[in-house]
Amino acid sequence: MTEIRIHEVGPRDGLQMEKQIVPVETKEAWVRAAMAAGVDIVQVGSFVHPEKVPQMADTDELFRRLVAGKESQTVLSGLVLNEKGLERGLACGVEMFCMGASASETHSRKNTGMGTDEATRRIVAMGKEALAAGKRVQVSVQSAFGCGFEGRIPIERVQRIVETYLEAGLANISLADTAGHADPALVSGLFGVVRALAENVECTCHFHNTYGLGMANTFAALQAGVTTVETSWAGLGGCPFTKMAAGNVATEDFVHALHRQGDRPDVDLLRLIALARDVAAHFGREMPGYVYRCGPIPNGPASVAGPFVDQSRREDVR
């Protein structure tokens, strides 16, 4: 039976939006805590120009520290945006490369200066190079569920990008709800389309909680056969300069929910809660997560009703 896997993106998606730059020692301690808790994959950082995103300037150094003498089973991933980033990542020990193109033409041009088709071709070339180097690769579709510029994104646009990935042998697919526009029906429909494209497709989801639907979308994704969920410690992510408690789905909230349903008892929830509290204390403000504030349900055995996910549709892809 496939377990639901957790991809912690706090060090990248959480920290890149913070005004305050977190020292590399602190980042290292947080990532090591997530690894010790048994999180499956941790996204250590992104390889972007240090002047563009100074919060990520130490990503290479952080990888070198973490891979030196590494014994943990946790996979360390890095986000790369271009060939230069891929080169940096190959040099410092990235184990899994994450990269993607936006399904929104406007978002793609604003972010990369390229339209969706050109950006997709570039990602395919980079992905093949990383695979050839013996690395794991996850390719994503950004703005898959809607775009602040364009509104609804036709499913066919997402499907075309995924087909291009699959034809290139890139079968580890993440659909990212960059703007937080997803709803459970759309999640269900879109992952259904993607999973039907190939037998060997592995699906990952990434949701923002802008409109309060992050966790509901996550459960809809699991029902649709998604096996890896990207979450962030304490729910950190999204813009910290608004009063909006939006951000990502909190890792410890999700693991708490899984434990209630009898899933992933091997992941150390109390350690994740302590980590989320460290992150909240570091920034000195309340974070979007819930469980780190109140602790887990007391006297709480697992749900008696068994896992919510339709097990028959999952397959062992590890």
Place this chain on the structure above:
Amino acid sequence: MTEIRIHEVGPRDGLQMEKQIVPVETKEAWVRAAMAAGVDIVQVGSFVHPEKVPQMADTDELFRRLVAGKESQTVLSGLVLNEKGLERGLACGVEMFCMGASASETHSRKNTGMGTDEATRRIVAMGKEALAAGKRVQVSVQSAFGCGFEGRIPIERVQRIVETYLEAGLANISLADTAGHADPALVSGLFGVVRALAENVECTCHFHNTYGLGMANTFAALQAGVTTVETSWAGLGGCPFTKMAAGNVATEDFVHALHRQGDRPDVDLLRLIALARDVAAHFGREMPGYVYRCGPIPNGPASVAGPFVDQSRREDVR
């Protein structure tokens, strides 16, 4: 096709926990705004001893104001805890009586001085009296998904209470997650059990967001055939004296999600957002809801994937 119905419980579950007593004129304006937005049912207040819950002391007066010359299709409900409350409610024009027993023996004794069996018998007698008076009646099981005192509640305990209700002809059943312990698997399992008990059972859900699962549980409930959802304006509810942004599922967040899926386009979301903003401004603090802060998704047509709910399992029970 049955629509998903919305039962606004902000005036009762939201306001009863607030230190600040809201003037009757303000409550009246807020309830009228919810009615004007097209909410199906509004829980105007509860009939408890005014010394015990002074926030609800004006419930009779509020009903009298609202039912005088009422033209709206919105049903006005009131929560009653005992025979005295039922008498008061019958005298001031309550249209739908809500009442319930706790599945947790400890919670039941602490709240009512009676065990679950005795409390259930009393609710059945009161429910029959309200039905005989030509009123709508909703009977609930409190702590149906777990209890802070007892932890997990065996499904059989919930089932026994519901069977007692059904034998008495009380088929409008609400399962309330009083402590916020529900998870999607348990929601699915428990509502499945309840819906299998009788052909004519109508199910309502009531979730608190203590552990971040309110919305996910709501969608699991809809999938399990629940047709009425209890929500609260701006997500108000739960203890206002902690930093926990817990509370109920926010009415405007839920309606926003339904609109994304093409459901309930007749409910006026912008009016609900304005109402939630009025409530937040009145209390002068940030509320747990999301959409009232950021507004609805721009350029946002409904999801193309159709409603998430399995329509085949729903029936017209209005």
